[in-house]
Amino acid sequence: MKIALLGYGRMGKTIEKIATERGHEIGYKTNTKLDEEILKQQDIAIDFSIPEAAFDNITTCFKLGVPVVSGTTGWLDHLEEAHKSCLKHKSAFIYASNFSLGVNLFFELNRKLAQLLQPYPNYKASLTEVHHTKKLDQPSGTAISLAEDLMAQQAYTGWQLTNDNQIKSGSLAKPLAITAIREENVPGTHWVNYKSEIDEISIKHKANSRDGFALGAVVAAEWLEGKQGIFNMQDVLNLHEKK
Ligand SMILES: NC(=O)C1=CN([C@@H]2O[C@H](COP(=O)(O)OP(=O)(O)OC[C@H]3O[C@@H](n4cnc5c(N)ncnc54)[C@H](O)[C@@H]3O)[C@@H](O)[C@H]2O)C=CC1
Numbered sequence: 247m248k249i250a251l252l253g254y255g256r257m258g259k260t261i262e263k264i265a266t267e268r269g270h271e272i273g274y275k276t277n278t279k280l281d282e283e284i285l286k287q288q289d290i291a292i293d294f295s296i297p298e299a300a301f302d303n304i305t306t307c308f309k310l311g312v313p314v315v316s317g318t319t320g321w322l323d324h325l326e327e328a329h330k331s332c333l334k335h336k337s338a339f340i341y342a343s344n345f346s347l348g349v350n351l352f353f354e355l356n357r358k359l360a361q362l363l364q365p366y367p368n369y370k371a372s373l374t375e376v377h378h379t380k381k382l383d384q385p386s387g388t389a390i391s392l393a394e395d396l397m398a399q400q401a402y403t404g405w406q407l408t409n410d411n412q413i414k415s416g417s418l419a420k421p422l423a424i425t426a427i428r429e430e431n432v433p434g435t436h437w438v439n440y441k442s443e444i445d446e447i448s449i450k451h452k453a454n455s456r457d458g459f460a461l462g463a464v465v466a467a468e469w470l471e472g473k474q475g476i477f478n479m480q481d482v483l484n485l486h487e488k489k
């Protein structure tokens with residue numbers, strides 16, 4: 247496939263390495279405004295840019311008939327609008343807050359654990375994420391996905407970042423606490439913890455590098471080729487069928 251990399255930073259460069267190893271061609275890469283003439287000659291676009299640019303990049307691709315794999319976090323207020331644009335232009339789209347196989351299995355574990363602990367409100371849940379100091383958004387997109395899945399099974403009314411009272415979502419009547427920690431060179435670590443007076447149950451995913459995110463994004467792009475519509479990583483990894 248001829249791939250456009252929208253965002254050529256840490257992830258764009260890792261995706262280039264993995265896509266090339268898998269026999270793809272990088273036909274276009276950019277860190278700024280899109281060149282529509284070159285972009286429309288590509289088979290697919292992979293957007294790992296910045297929150298402010300993602301929506302425009304993605305909808306420009308749909309307008310040009312270029313399917314999109316998007317991993318940029320921090321722009322999800324506009325996700326529904328992006329879906330509408332994809333459907334309007336009969337294009338194809340996959341968004342994931344995390345493309346790695348390990349995290350997508352971890353998402354399944356999180357949903358299962360939240361369901362198992364539903365009858366036991368004495369276990370208080372919390373989330374922690376650790377990322378590198380260059381990360382622009384907090385909490386991470388992955389932590390928000392974990393929180394949303396957990397809250398679908400448990401009696402929390404919203405989530406709140408423990409280290410910044412301004413950052414929250416939903417009602418604070420019974421908030422789920424998320425702690426975001428920033429340390430040099432950490433690719434991404436997430437914990438879900440349940441604590442009672444008697445004991446604690448924790449699950450953790452730690453990325454050792456960015457390769458898993460990049461491989462997942464390239465596999466998603468390969469899977470999306472020739473399809474039309476809106477998909478997610480559960481579709482790509484066939485996780486619906488494994489339940
Ligand atoms: N879904 C997933 O699996 C993962 C998602 N991410 C997310 O991907 C995004 C990028 O992460 P990194 O590569 O670490 O960041 P980065 O800061 O290294 O790269 C972002 C690049 O986008 C460029 N950029 C700025 N404006 C642009 C525009 N208008 N169009 C295209 N590019 C533009 C910047 O110059 C920069 O080079 C972040 O939102 C991050 O949270 C990161 C890792 C995994």
Ligand SMILES: O=C(O)C1=N[C@H](C(=O)O)C[C@H](O)C1
Pocket residue numbers: 319343344377378381382385386387388389433434435
């Ligand atoms: O910015 C990052 O680096 C990462 N961002 C994603 C997120 O916000 O969850 C995925 C991964 O954790 C790395």
